[in-house]
Amino acid sequence: MKLPVNSIKKFCKCNTDIEDIVNIVSTKIGAIEEVIELSVMYEGVYVTQIISKKEHPNADKLGIYQIALDKEENIQVVAGDKKLNVGDKVAYIKPGYIVPSTFNTLEPLKIKTLKVRGVLSNGMLCSERELNIGPDGDRVLVLDSEAPVGVSFADYYELNDIVIDIENKALTNRGDLFGIIGLAREISAAQGLPFSSPQWYTEDTLLYKTEKELLPLEVKNQSANLCPRYVCVSMRNVHVSNSPVWLKSLLIRAGIKPVNNIVDITNYLALLTGQPLHAFDYDKVVKRDPGSNGEANIVVRLAKDGEKIHTLDGDIIQLSSSNLVIADSTNPIALGGVIGGMDTQIDMNTKNIIIESACFDRYIIRKTSMEHGLFTEAVTRYTKGQSPELSLS
Structure with missing residues (x-):
């Protein structure tokens, strides 16, 4: 977990002297692999x-x-x-x-x-x-x-930052520490200071309104024992572009490669909260699904032996019945909690999207990751344990 120290300042009033932060992290949170000074x-x-x-x-x-x-x-x-x-x-x-x-x-x-x-x-x-x-x-x-x-x-652009690279193994049972807010809370507690989570993170009030002409979306969770919560929202008329420099700057400091504004904002929120998100191209989901009838179908299920998926990293992998997938009515479109599919990725022509937020069983994610040699930011977070409540936050 790469912790950009400047980002901590936005969420707590703790002492951000680098020696103090390094001491707290190394003695109370986990082993430090490296301290990187970017300003030079x-x-x-x-x-x-x-x-x-x-x-x-x-x-x-x-x-x-x-x-x-x-x-x-x-x-x-x-x-x-x-x-x-x-x-x-x-x-x-x-x-x-x-x-x-x-x-x-x-x-x-x-x-x-x-x-x-x-x-x-x-x-x-x-x-x-x-x-x-x-x-x-x-x-x-x-x-x-x-x-x-x-x-x-x-x-x-806050590239005068110092990044603390915390060893992931040290945070095995602390999924909350894979987000900047969780780390800010922990550092504040170590310094004996009060901490308040951002209002947008804790309040129950929905800060968006639905349109009358909704993009039709049906979600079926056929593996609730392996995915205790799966939440989707569809959004229309989005504009895909390059992200602003401040967002690219933060992602780079955290070791995440910028892609485009939609993908980057999902990674940004995951970086803040520890909750992975994934975005699908709505129209691609509909177009590739022979049973769509003009609506997007999202099905959470176990894969069938021999099914294949073309992943975002360019590989075509053959699945087994122990793999959890996100599918349309017929075929997998993502390997649940591990990696998305190439066929439904966001690109510069995307107009409508589906945003996924979910809680997956950590053990099936770890097993799938090891089986296919896939180690992503989502895998890192899901295998540390996530609360189903965080999927809605």
Whole structure:
């Protein structure tokens, strides 16, 4: 379990001195595998704003930008992305500093002032891949419009963090400690301080309203002994996009790969609460199901020997009758509590979704995980034991 120390500050008023936190974690919670200081990776990276742009005279695919680092200093940078606009906020690395994504490699890349096809470039504008917060390396990352010019990129996006990597084995019977809120509660208790869970986490009032034209959804739990609670909600007209930088930043600090805003928000909530969530593409569930009749069918059941599923990691695995699956009326669409299926994954064309929150028997999850060699964030949390009540929180 990777604990970003900055995240604890949002949920408790405890002393967040790193030595004190490390001492509490190691003596009262579990063994520490590593303490990682992220800020050194982002030295020399700043928020800047583009104030002018022009074509490169000697290269069709390059753009020349003037950027503002502060009121006194404008800087010329050549970039391989010509689609940036005047006014865009971008991350800039000063000459002499290392590209974050290469920081821990054998050959870190140090930025230099140099001529690019005959034009002077004083530094570098960064993609999300170069900032180590996402996979896109083709375009310069455009930051939030509210990001203040001249501030440290790490300070603004909380990448000036220290991450404590807690050994998972030490938390075998403490599923509540696989969420930031649970860890904040534990640290507060260790310091003798009161703790209040966030209101949205504890209140019974539903903070959403249902539409008159609901997406039809039928759920059948045929294995209640192995899945004591299974909850679904359908949502329509969602917009799938890249997540904001603050969300990518938190997920990266916690060791979770950003995917898109829908998948990332489910992982974000799991990171906060310890309760895994999964999102299905509603229309894919309906389309692939021969017995759908225009509605989505979700069935919790044991697999049939020989059934197969194409998992999100790209493998096609053959199931046994001891595996718990989430299925449509005919075929599996997810390996319950372990991994989702490729055929119903969220992508950039998704418009309607189903969100799953469930409580699965820890022993069947562990058995399925070992049988197929699948070790996911969901497996880690479910095998530590989850309360059925948490599925509704």
